[in-house]
Amino acid sequence: MKQNKLILIAIVVIGAIFAISAMLYNQQQAEKKQQLAEQNARALTPAHAVREGNPNAKVTIVEFFDPACETCKEFHPLVKQLMAQYPDKVNLVMRYAPLHPGSDQMVAILEAARKQDQFWHVLELMFETQQYWAIDHQAHPQLFWGYLKGYGFDVERINQDMQDPSVVSNIQQDITDGELLGANMTPTFFVNGKPLATFGYEQLQQLVASEVAANY
Numbered sequence: 001m002k003q004n005k006l007i008l009i010a011i012v013v014i015g016a017i018f019a020i021s022a023m024l025y026n027q028q029q030a031e032k033k034q035q036l037a038e039q040n041a042r043a044l045t046p047a048h049a050v051r052e053g054n055p056n057a058k059v060t061i062v063e064f065f066d067p068a069c070e071t072c073k074e075f076h077p078l079v080k081q082l083m084a085q086y087p088d089k090v091n092l093v094m095r096y097a098p099l100h101p102g103s104d105q106m107v108a109i110l111e112a113a114r115k116q117d118q119f120w121h122v123l124e125l126m127f128e129t130q131q132y133w134a135i136d137h138q139a140h141p142q143l144f145w146g147y148l149k150g151y152g153f154d155v156e157r158i159n160q161d162m163q164d165p166s167v168v169s170n171i172q173q174d175i176t177d178g179e180l181l182g183a184n185m186t187p188t189f190f191v192n193g194k195p196l197a198t199f200g201y202e203q204l205q206q207l208v209a210s211e212v213a214a215n216y
Helices: 002-039 070-085 103-114 119-128 141-150 155-161 165-181 201-215
Strands: 050-053 059-065 090-096 188-191
Touching (some): 002 165, 059 165, 059 201, 070 119, 090 103, 090 165
Parallel strands (some): 059 090
16 A cells, blocks of 8 residues: 555656646746847848738737648638737738748748739638648648649749749748747747747737737
């Protein structure tokens, strides 16, 4: 009986040590991201980045995303809900973080489509069809071209514009900025330059609400 109690106590102690260690690690990671954001504030919202919402809004959400990322797809409608919840008070800046194999071509398609003012339409199509071209955490751009054709986008022009130096430069700048800011997972969010302390939609929602309350 005593041996069983000792084993139980040992399990509880080990569990507590693990929980405390995990908490301290998360805290350290959050502090590190905050420091990186403060040191590289200019890397958050460069002039070339895609924007949505009131440009004069006092609250800015920056999202580093990968169109092949399932979590990015799940968060997409939730971020739109946040934008709708605070009309004119919140704007959104989208940054590329092509972390999945093959995603470099997917973001190139997006950036090229942007030249036709079709960024958001193509992004919606990517998320709607993601299961068909993003397989086993790898993007297969060749499988997506058929959807572009089927929905009437100017595929030939998109293909040409993907080679445009400005497209290549903008994507590379986003990748470089993401590395500076510690955006090593997708999606990664910053709200008025502040990273999420821990990842989750509730955390994003709370941070946005806090910044809206502080600025309006």
